[in-house]
Amino acid sequence: MFSSTAYLQSLTTVTTTLLTPLITVVSFVPVSHALLVDTPPVQESISFDTLERLRLMEGLAKLEAGAPNQAIAIFNEVINQNPNSADAYNLRGVAYMVLAQYAKALADLNQAIRLNPHDPVIYFNRANVYGVWENFQAAAADCGVAIELDPTDADLFTCRGQARLALEQPEAAIPDFNQALVLNPRLEEAIYFRGVAYAMLENYPQALADLNQALALNPNNTDALVLRAGIKADQGDQGGSLEDMINAINILERQGETQKAAEIRGLLGY
Numbered sequence: 721m722f723s724s725t726a727y728l729q730s731l732t733t734v735t736t737t738l739l740t741p742l743i744t745v746v747s748f749v750p751v752s753h754a755l756l757v758d759t760p761p762v763q764e765s766i767s768f769d770t771l772e773r774l775r776l777m778e779g780l781a782k783l784e785a786g787a788p789n790q791a792i793a794i795f796n797e798v799i800n801q802n803p804n805s806a807d808a809y810n811l812r813g814v815a816y817m818v819l820a821q822y823a824k825a826l827a828d829l830n831q832a833i834r835l836n837p838h839d840p841v842i843y844f845n846r847a848n849v850y851g852v853w854e855n856f857q858a859a860a861a862d863c864g865v866a867i868e869l870d871p872t873d874a875d876l877f878t879c880r881g882q883a884r885l886a887l888e889q890p891e892a893a894i895p896d897f898n899q900a901l902v903l904n905p906r907l908e909e910a911i912y913f914r915g916v917a918y919a920m921l922e923n924y925p926q927a928l929a930d931l932n933q934a935l936a937l938n939p940n941n942t943d944a945l946v947l948r949a950g951i952k953a954d955q956g957d958q959g960g961s962l963e964d965m966i967n968a969i970n971i972l973e974r975q976g977e978t979q980k981a982a983e984i985r986g987l988l989g990y
Contacts, residue, residue: 772798776807779815788815806836814845822849840866840876847879851886859883874904882913890917908937912944924951940975942968946984962988 779794795812798805813828829846836842847862863880870876881896897914900907915930931948934941949964965988972981 772802772805772808776805776811779808779811783811783815783818788818791815804835806832806839806842809835810839810842810845813849817845817848817852822852825849838869840869840873843869844876844879847883851883854886856883856886860887872903874900874907874910877903878907878910878913881910881917885913885917885920888920890920893917906937908934908941911937912941915944916947919947919951924954927951940971942971942980942984945971946987 775794775798779791779798782788782791782794792812792815795808795815798808799812802808809828809832813825813832816822816825816828826846826849829842829849832839832842833846843862843866847859847866850856850859850862860880860883863876863883866873866876867880877896877900881893881900884890884893884896894914894917897910897917900910901914904910911930912934915927915934918924918927918930928948928951931944931951934944935948938944945964945968949961949968952958952961952964965984969981969984972978972984
């Protein structure tokens with residue numbers, strides 16, 4: 721019989737890793753976190769610094785448009801002109817992450833931190849690289865530094881909470897998700913992962929409450945559907961469990977994720 725325990729034990733193979741929203745985009749690295757520079761105002765005389773910022777914004781636009789190689793070419797130009805541009809190294813590191821060139825990404829993010837050790841965004845991005853390599857201790861540490869630098873960013877607390885979940889430390893993760901939700905009460909990722917933490921602790925009423933809330937915010941969260949299905953099965957609600965599993969499979973197939981849909985079918989034994 722399918723259960724929440726079976727789901728949690730197979731989470732890294734059936735769905736994605738616990739740290740996926742931290743890593744992908746991404747989807748893992750939210751490009752919106754990549755640069756803390758506003759578009760410069762129009763000036764009669766454009767300074768070198770302003771020209772650099774304009775080029776960085778141009779590269780960021782290429783990155784957001786799904787053209788990381790073009791973005792890298794622009795960031796290369798900026799670095800050649802100004803080898804001390806922490807923003808250029810940070811953004812080029814993000815572009816390398818999009819290309820799954822993580823060693824190059826780490827080298828750039830390390831250099832960005834050497835040039836500007838006070839920018840929480842760079843630590844957040846480096847945590848993504850460590851997450852990909854399953855160095856969750858380092859990921860949690862970088863998120864912690866970022867929190868010290870900016871304790872008002874809900875994403876940073878969610879980042880550390882996810883890393884702590886991956887380290888199988890749900891008790892330590894829950895306060896991070898709680899604080900993330902103080903800062904942003906509708907942050908779906910924090911709600912969902914707090915539900916995962918409660919499930920790991922076998923606190924199923926709290927887990928269900930969080931999963932229900934996460935699904936109200938995002939009905940296409942298939943991970944939440946499958947975990948909720950397991951909890952329902954544990955509680956004897958076989959009909960509700962089957963409904964959630966079928967919904968998850970249908971969503972995945974509509975999204976073209978046929979392999980993941982097949983793996984979830986495997987949990988059902990067909």
